[in-house]
Amino acid sequence: xxxxxxxxxxxxxxxxxxxxxxxxxxxxxxxxxxxxxxxxxxxxxxxxxxxxxxxxxxxxxxxxxxxxxxxxxxxxxxxxxxxxxxxxxxxxxxxxxxxxxxxxxxxxxxxxxxxxxxxxxxxxxxxxxxxxxxxxxxxxxxxxxxxxxxx
Amino acid sequence: xxxxxxxxxxxxxxxxxxxxxxxxxxxxxxxxxxxxxxxxxxxxxxxxxxxxxxxxxxxxxxxxxxxxxxxxxxxxxxxxxxxxxxxxxxxxxxxxxxxxxxxxxxxxxxxxxxxxxxxxxxxxxxxxxxxxxxxxxxxxxxxxxxxxxxxxxxxxxxxxxxxxxxxxxxxxxxxxxxxxxxxxxxxxxxxxxxxxxxxxxxxxxxxxxxxxxxxxxxxxxxxxxxxxxxxxxxxxxxxxxxxxxxxxxxxxxxxxxxxxxxxxxxxxxxxxxxxxxxxxxxxxxxxxxxxxxxxxxxxxxxxxxxxxxxxxxxxxxxxxxxxxxxxxxxxxxxxxxxxxxxxxxxxxxxxxxxxxxxxxxxxxxxxxxxxxxxxxxxxxxxxxxxxxxxxxxxxxxxxxxxxxxxxxxxxxxxxxxxxxxxxxxxxx
Numbered sequence: 001x002x003x004x005x006x007x008x009x010x011x012x013x014x015x016x017x018x019x020x021x022x023x024x025x026x027x028x029x030x031x032x033x034x035x036x037x038x039x040x041x042x043x044x045x046x047x048x049x050x051x052x053x054x055x056x057x058x059x060x061x062x063x064x065x066x067x068x069x070x071x072x073x074x075x076x077x078x079x080x081x082x083x084x085x086x087x088x089x090x091x092x093x094x095x096x097x098x099x100x101x102x103x104x105x106x107x108x109x110x111x112x113x114x115x116x117x118x119x120x121x122x123x124x125x126x127x128x129x130x131x132x133x134x135x136x137x138x139x140x141x142x143x144x145x146x147x148x149x150x151x
Numbered sequence: 152x153x154x155x156x157x158x159x160x161x162x163x164x165x166x167x168x169x170x171x172x173x174x175x176x177x178x179x180x181x182x183x184x185x186x187x188x189x190x191x192x193x194x195x196x197x198x199x200x201x202x203x204x205x206x207x208x209x210x211x212x213x214x215x216x217x218x219x220x221x222x223x224x225x226x227x228x229x230x231x232x233x234x235x236x237x238x239x240x241x242x243x244x245x246x247x248x249x250x251x252x253x254x255x256x257x258x259x260x261x262x263x264x265x266x267x268x269x270x271x272x273x274x275x276x277x278x279x280x281x282x283x284x285x286x287x288x289x290x291x292x293x294x295x296x297x298x299x300x301x302x303x304x305x306x307x308x309x310x311x312x313x314x315x316x317x318x319x320x321x322x323x324x325x326x327x328x329x330x331x332x333x334x335x336x337x338x339x340x341x342x343x344x345x346x347x348x349x350x351x352x353x354x355x356x357x358x359x360x361x362x363x364x365x366x367x368x369x370x371x372x373x374x375x376x377x378x379x380x381x382x383x384x385x386x387x388x389x390x391x392x393x394x395x396x397x398x399x400x401x402x403x404x405x406x407x408x409x410x411x412x413x414x415x416x417x418x419x420x421x422x423x424x425x426x427x428x429x430x431x432x433x434x435x436x437x438x439x440x441x442x443x444x445x446x447x448x449x450x451x452x453x454x455x456x457x458x459x460x461x462x463x464x465x466x467x468x469x470x471x472x473x474x475x476x477x478x479x480x481x482x483x484x485x486x487x488x489x490x491x492x493x494x495x496x497x498x499x500x501x502x503x504x505x506x507x508x509x510x511x512x513x514x515x516x517x518x519x520x521x522x523x524x525x526x527x528x529x530x531x532x533x534x535x536x537x538x539x540x541x542x543x544x545x546x547x548x549x550x551x552x553x554x555x556x557x558x559x560x561x562x563x564x565x566x567x568x569x570x571x572x573x574x575x576x577x578x579x
Binding site for chain 1: 166167168171172174175178179182185186188221224225228446447449450451452473474475477478481484485488491492
């Protein structure tokens, strides 16, 4: 009697064990996917890419991505800013980016070292175009309107 | 953002894996309670208490946000295999193992919530090294010989195997080297010895002690952990190659002078030459695995008692015999998932000490599994070492729970604390 029960339960056991493994693998998969979705959602929306200083190979890599979700984004060293960059050459409140009907406009907040858009000093509010390079201190930011993944 | 919402809303209450573990526990233990022909309530009670403890620990971990949710689940299933198999092999051993499991799981809960208190303070490399050497000397002085190796310490009624704890202290020792290698910059006769070379000498002394105690499995384990940590955190390929060359030279010499080791190599290369003698263990293990086929003979229907040391070293063969290739593969997959989670915890930590600690503990479990499963399946020479959470033995089970507890603690409060601190520094 015991033999028959043991013979049949072994199939059930293996099935349940592999169901468990499947569940765990799926949860881990979702976990990783969520991470990617969060990264992707930052890229799809308009965002700023902070570039690292040039590495040994002479290539610039993207260090971090800041999504521009709010109507007003301030950038600087201070904790009160939306985008905080720890760079001694940046003022505590360096510049701000406004979301307007026409697009995103950039405005220097009277910083000490100034802001440069595509190597031109920023003096008055300016409309940002996709791919504009913003220089502040020794940091380089690239504005992107988003929309495409892994671009 | 839309994508995130859609994924969350799609989750329509799936069966939580913790229920599946409880189901597996109930099936296994209910089956075992009928094994002798009549109903034995004690076995079922053990199964129900195991399932209850699973739920309890799982919900405590979730309620108090003590970190990673997966590692305990994975280990809970590995433990179901282990406890059920021990109970099937012998009721007496099964009950003893269950008591060790109770002690282990309480230690696990204690460590995972309380480890953060001491995490920051005990990081001295010399302290850990002194502790390792002290345990070795204690073993040599008051040690007891069991199965040919003098590696047990008797404390009153209890006996424990110091090497099981030395492997954890060794990981702490390595982690303190990674976080502060300058402590090992020694001056000997006006010449400064680089920290790496000091470390190498120290590690080889530890290996020498293990060989003296005839614990080749643990020696191999800590050597692999040492190489992995140095490779990952120091990126010193030449240094590692040199270490490997030295260790292999040492191993060749040891094989030449120790007949015991020579016999093991022989029985690995050709176990069928002497089935009744030297090759008995490994051939019995292979026969057991072979007779299990894909789905196994069914729990309680195999003949695992033909394998010597089946409850410790050869537990994997017994599982393969009675639960089949699929059962054995499930064990390997479970350990692989555990290692994956461990590496994930390690990647998220920032402090070099915690990072290398998490990495070292994870690789300890991973390599230990590889060495013993490789040994019993004749992929590598057999060395006496336990399968974490499955093999019988109080020291082994408790040290595995300690490792798990520290990993859990690292994934929990220490991780959040570190991320918070890094953000604070970045913002200032």
